[in-house]
Amino acid sequence: MSAEISPTLQALGLDVSTAEYLSEVPGSDELVPGRVVRVDKGLSSVLTEDGPVRASWSGGVLAAIAADPQATPCTGDWVALRQWPDDRITVDAVAPRRTAIVRAEVGGTSKGQVLAANVDVIAIVVGLHPEPNISRIERFLALAWESGARPVVVLTKADLVVDASSIAEDVATAAPGADVLVCSATTGEGLEEVRSLLDDNATLALLGVSGAGKSSLVNALAGVELLNVQAIREDGKGRHTSVRRELIQLPSGGVVIDTPGLRGIGLQEAGEGLAAAFPDVTALAEQCRFKDCVHVTEPGCAVREALDDGTLPVRRYESWAKLQREAAYMARRADSRLQAEARKAWVRQTKDYRRDFKPRQ
Ligand SMILES: Nc1nc2c(ncn2[C@@H]2O[C@H](COP(=O)(O)OP(=O)(O)OP(=O)(O)O)[C@@H](O)[C@H]2O)c(=O)[nH]1
Ligand SMILES: [Mg+2]
Ligand SMILES: [Zn+2]
Missing domain, CATH: 2.40.50.140 (Nucleic acid-binding proteins)
Known part of the structure; x- marks a missing residue:
């Protein structure tokens, strides 16, 4: 080579x-x-x-x-x-991964599962109808920022709503630092902007819940039906259509990674990703009088002040706090696993030592 x-x-x-x-x-x-x-x-x-x-x-x-x-x-x-x-x-x-999308494995190892590697841009794909779940978008964003790739939010199914731009504005307040695009796989509206995410042979990974419209978006970008898309069932219950993560090279240039809908996305000690997804809350927390402020009753708490005067929406704060608790739990869990591993290694070492240095009879 x-x-x-x-x-x-x-x-x-x-x-x-x-x-x-x-x-x-x-x-x-x-x-x-x-x-x-x-x-x-x-x-x-x-x-x-x-x-x-x-x-x-x-x-x-x-x-x-x-x-x-x-x-x-x-x-x-x-x-x-x-x-x-x-x-x-x-x-x-x-080869070493330039970027990696890692989610915590439910009940799995402390290491987490790599969903995709060497991704340049992560599109968090969200259907505009039914109404987007903002906290879930924030969760996806934390995961995306942690990966090292550039996150964007792609609101799809624009043909199903009349107020796409006002929903997009709401979503944008929950996605500081990330572009929010609006498109429809059905009408082709906004697709050129999505396509431009693939400039310079970029790799674009699509993340989102089942039924969001990820595979439909890939098909629309490709201009051919490459992937299976399932009609939404009458009872409204989601079912997973795509079952595998799959890399697709587009005829018009660039590479897309389609993923199956993620039901639970656990954060893997999302320290930096969480801070990047919530720069507003993070900046406020840095201004609190006490370094270990938990933003409840402490005097001089900048977070509480911002909540009281409405500059920080309560919904956003609660979303951050929930992810923060979860990340701290994951970190503690990883930590105790590391400690257990260290203990095991130590026991092994002492055993080796005893074997190698048996006192002469
Ligand atoms: N009206 C409308 N329907 C759409 C659009 N995009 C996708 N759909 C429909 O939404 C449903 C789900 O689309 P998929 O592309 O299979 O969704 P997915 O995110 O790939 O789902 P999983 O593979 O299960 O993760 C299908 O019935 C699509 O026809 C759109 O832009 N407009
Ligand atoms: Mg799919
Ligand atoms: Zn505080």
């Missing part, structure tokens, strides 16, 4: 430092670079210069996964592939 980027891979979003990394993987002369499109039961679909292939994991990658489940190749990863004499193909190396 050489660090020179072919137009095909550049169109798939390959950047210079990732290309360099892949070209420096030991034995890279025999390896082929590619981007993970989809992962399905330990088998990945990877797009390479010469088209799509299916690949399993090499021994090295399996060992890395055993040590850290987050090392599992995921949609959007750049990988180096090896073809074996028996025609098997394995992922031999995974």
